[in-house]
Amino acid sequence: MLKSPIKVMIIEDDETAIKIYEKFTHKIDGFQVVATTSTGKQALELINVFTPDLILLDVFLPDIKGTDLLWEIRKQLRSVDVILITAANDVDTVSEAIRGGAFSYLMKPIMIDKFLDTLEKYKETRLALLNLTTVEQEDVNSFFRMNSREEHVVDMEKAGGLPKGIDKHTLKKVRQSMKEMKDSINAEEFAKILGASHSTVRRYLEYLVANDEMEVEILYGTIGRPERRYLKK
Template identity: 35%
Template sequence: MTTRVRILLVEDDLRVARVNRDLLERDPDVHVVGSAATCAQGDALAQALQPDLILLDVHLPDGSGLGLLRHWRSAGRTTDVALITAADDESSVRLALAHGAFDYLIKPFTGQRLAELVARHRTRRLNAAASASRVDQASLDRLLGVTPTTAGVLPRGIDPHTLERVAQALADTGQAVSAEEIGDRVGLSRVTAWRYLEHLVRAGQAQLDHQYGQAGRPAKLYRHCPLPPEA
């Protein structure tokens, strides 16, 4: 079952906020629980609504979203926060990342990029939920979104961006699926999806199951593996 995501928007342009809400709620498992136009409103709603994800603008009427993010982190709030802003200067990006923003979208952006942001958030939550109170490096890398590879280099023919999309699609399904199903979700051929899924199996990020009961060869099904395999 797909993980539901409750989102708070902090955006002073009401038209932009409405467009972003419409884009987000194309996914039936995403719900925008609130929308704030100022830092003060955003802070109050974050405390009252306890959203899973906050999408935060930088330039707000009563201050900077970066200052609000810093305030949340200093208060111990660990909610995933992504900046969605026209602020494209390097200093804003560096400050956002330094204060724990997990993503940064520069306006204008595509609906696909916004969907990828939400998918990354879902993957982070799944990995965090699967991690014990103490973690090893493999599970920590998974939580941070670091793709494990052999000798630190991806094999020839494996594109890191496509690999991330396939891994996220597999994690979002919450069940065993075929290469064809993953290919349909990501926009890849069955053979290409199979190649990426096999790499994830070798990297310990996916588990291979076989479905029997039909004539001919058993079907290969792939399942997200949030924890590293036992040694």
């Protein structure tokens, strides 16, 4: 357990987005939002006042590109970690984020489940580093996210480790169909495409979500239960 909360700064020019990130960051134990700002200039002034542990950084700021700000932050505070949250999907920006040492890169529109999962993984990594004095290669692989969970799941499946109710042939068909999807889809829509029952399709989709192969977007309407829409990663 962390001795003190992880201090978070949010750098984002959309006030609504700031409120959403702040709200959901506080839903996870061990995080505290200490500052928010909408400009790079103010961010550089605030980092030495609040000395955050983690920065949630947008790329499109009014006065400076987020990746350029990332390098400026590195000059002033090398110990801070950064997660980029942005609509930028060009290879140059992603490459620059990797070179700048970003912990993760989340693309808008943000899936809340993915947002929360990324913060949880960050907390786990931070805690592990605090508790270790030396590391093994397996630890390094975990920190740098080399051997992905999906690869591990595939290995387990080859060994016959599928849970009850999941057939490997149907699972292969579901995976293949999802590869052809460009937009999110709910279980009812996918059931019509696959020619299977709603409950069966829902079971397979939730299995893929649990294995980190798909994301879930929860849409809250004015009437009825929230809608779960599935999107391939």
